[in-house]
Amino acid sequence: MSGVPRAAVPVAVLHERVLTWFDAQKRALPWRDGRTDAWGVLVSEVMLQQTPVVRVEPVWRAWMERWPTPAALAAEAPGEVVRAWGRLGYPRRALRLREAAVAVVRDHGGRVPDTEDALRGLPGVGAYTAAAVAAFAHGRRTVVVDTNVRRVLARAVQGRAQAAPALTAAETRVAAATVPADAATSVRWNVAVMELGAVLCRARGPRCAQCPLVDVCAWVAAGSPADDGPPRRGQAWHGTDRQIRGALVQVLRETSRSVPREHLVGRALESARLDPARHREQTDRCLAGLVEDGLVEPVRGGRFRLPA
DNA sequence: AAAGCGTGGAA
DNA sequence: TTTCCAAGCTT
Incomplete structure (x- = not known):
């Protein structure tokens, strides 16, 4: 019945809805308690690369207790670091996190850098992690684009069931255009959209009924169509x-x-x-x-x- | 730029 | 049981 494209939702509306929801519904995560320093944030972000929050939490706590500073981790044997990493997966991340700590001590006076460029120079720190640490640890205005943000924007703005397999330039533009101009608000927005994607706008079983964007979501407006892209290549496992x-x-x-x-x-x-x-x-x-x-x-x- | 790199829980 | 996927990075 609706051949007329729905008008794009003003970003101010997205901000108001998502920030209000976040203030009321955000999870209490230890690296968000307001006392965690930049090192703690960096450790959490690296651990969270491809690993769910529930599995990261206990390991992060033990890690921060044992190595509360970059200098402490830098002085540790690689094997101990890999052991403490436990079963988070991708243990090369543990090696790189230690190498990052070494670089922080050697090149940055033991302090985690506060610019995306400097952060990107650390082993194991890519575009996402650099933006996240600059924002969440240092209050900088960055464009944080992770799998959650990509999915939320793909649905709410683009009306698609899920984001493209790889990050596209168009997606980056959309994400950049939604980040508030004010630094303090941008930080809240970045963490809030991620949270929305993780808690409600999930890949499988999205909880649209509880979503603050239901009535403005392009995907919902289109009838929540299934993904029309090519089928995802599942990772083979047995015998690999x-x-x-x-x-x-x-x-x-x-x-x-x-x-x-x-x-x-x-x-x-x-x-x-x-x-x-x-x-x-x-x-x-x-x-x-x-x-x-x-x-x-x-x-x-x-x-x-x-x-x- | 596509492929390799762990792990475990949920559907 | 199998499949999917979780705050990506590197080469």
């Missing part, structure tokens, strides 16, 4: 290098001593439920890759451990 690498590191995480190659490979394949006859060669290759990446260290006698 990724699974085997994870299993190898996990074996080493569980022991403080070095482990003979046979024992390491055998235990990893066992926990991965893979046939040693079929995956032995692949596992050896994965082990070499882990050594190459600095996640595993070979020691005398054909043994391996987390790097000292």
